[in-house]
Amino acid sequence: MPTQRNVVERIISFNQGRDAERLALKYHEMRADAFAFLRGTCHLFYQDWPINSPLNDAPPAWICGDLHLENFGSFKGDNRLTYFDINDFDEAVLAPATWELARFLTSVLVGAKTLNVNQPEAIALCHCFLDSYIAALQDGKARWIERDTAKGMIKNLLSDLKKRERQKFLDSRTEFKDDKRILNLDGRRALSINDEDRKKVVKFMKQFAARQPKPKFFKVLDVARRIAGIGSLGTERYIILVEGLGSPDGNYLLDLKYQPGSALAPYLTLPQPTWQTEADRVITIQHHLQAISPAFLNAVQIGHRSYVIRELLPDSDRLHLEAWDGKLRRLEKVMIAMGKVVAWAHLRSGGWQGAAITDEWIAFAARNDDWRNSLLEYGVSYAEQVITDWKAFCDSPVTT
Numbered sequence: 001m002p003t004q005r006n007v008v009e010r011i012i013s014f015n016q017g018r019d020a021e022r023l024a025l026k027y028h029e030m031r032a033d034a035f036a037f038l039r040g041t042c043h044l045f046y047q048d049w050p051i052n053s054p055l056n057d058a059p060p061a062w063i064c065g066d067l068h069l070e071n072f073g074s075f076k077g078d079n080r081l082t083y084f085d086i087n088d089f090d091e092a093v094l095a096p097a098t099w100e101l102a103r104f105l106t107s108v109l110v111g112a113k114t115l116n117v118n119q120p121e122a123i124a125l126c127h128c129f130l131d132s133y134i135a136a137l138q139d140g141k142a143r144w145i146e147r148d149t150a151k152g153m154i155k156n157l158l159s160d161l162k163k164r165e166r167q168k169f170l171d172s173r174t175e176f177k178d179d180k181r182i183l184n185l186d187g188r189r190a191l192s193i194n195d196e197d198r199k200k201v202v203k204f205m206k207q208f209a210a211r212q213p214k215p216k217f218f219k220v221l222d223v224a225r226r227i228a229g230i231g232s233l234g235t236e237r238y239i240i241l242v243e244g245l246g247s248p249d250g251n252y253l254l255d256l257k258y259q260p261g262s263a264l265a266p267y268l269t270l271p272q273p274t275w276q277t278e279a280d281r282v283i284t285i286q287h288h289l290q291a292i293s294p295a296f297l298n299a300v301q302i303g304h305r306s307y308v309i310r311e312l313l314p315d316s317d318r319l320h321l322e323a324w325d326g327k328l329r330r331l332e333k334v335m336i337a338m339g340k341v342v343a344w345a346h347l348r349s350g351g352w353q354g355a356a357i358t359d360e361w362i363a364f365a366a367r368n369d370d371w372r373n374s375l376l377e378y379g380v381s382y383a384e385q386v387i388t389d390w391k392a393f394c395d396s397p398v399t400t
Contacts, residue, residue, distance in 0.1 A: 018234030065091025068107030132339025
């Protein structure tokens, strides 16, 4: 297992070149608890994955690459309906399905401590997820979760989002100056931007708008550096306020995010397609794994760098799992839903550019005795390693 020095050095090496101000925020977030640390160190998980593990003998799947409890959420699709699905594809690749499953189980076991769920209960939740995943694969049909089909905490989330007003979300991210909206640089979700980057984004948006059916919609009113997530924090990312349907209350917010290569790239064992850009990789895989993709989702180029642009919505929200309030059944329903979502993503993308076909997925589910227990054992073991690494990270003066 890695030494304290080795773990810290690996983290620092991986994050080289990131925006210093936001990288400091990332390290601060990672120190909060072991689950936050897990979210911020996807690269460690795959660096440590055993090359010769029997778990690698699994069907090839298109995976999001960083599957954990916080990478599911609700969003408004390009058909303007709200869905619950996997919602982060920065690391997406073709890999053995067990890579995705092991990372998720590890996240449940690490996250359980944050949620005050004991070890036996956490393992029971893992079994709920696996039972649901296996049953959905055996069914062989990709479905989806929307408000009418959701249950429990997920249904509550989607119902609450329906009631939210877009203007209130806009008000929460902006303020008025001279009767015009500008972005609120609160230090939590947005930071100031230098003149060079502002000009770069504005110039790009003019070019982008010229290719759209309604160019005036994308007229830039303000730009800021965006703070979001943990894993990608510190990479180039912007929040853009645009004219939308008209000022001030018809304005829209966009997210523009630089896409480096997947953190899994050095460890891949399966041949990958040749992508035009990394952003093309992200949105293409996202389109194949999700039932419906978010609004305005596009891969774009600025100079030699590729970015993903999409609408930033109040509906882009995650479950507040701490609201389980000691009622384990509430978390069990979430695990059941997440198991289905992952299975449906594998089925939906099955047969595309090297991924297993439906018959292979059904067979994989049928032979779950060959991999299920080993997968859970690995999750239990690696969860302890995450906690050890987190403590080493917190003890290092380099990361303060």
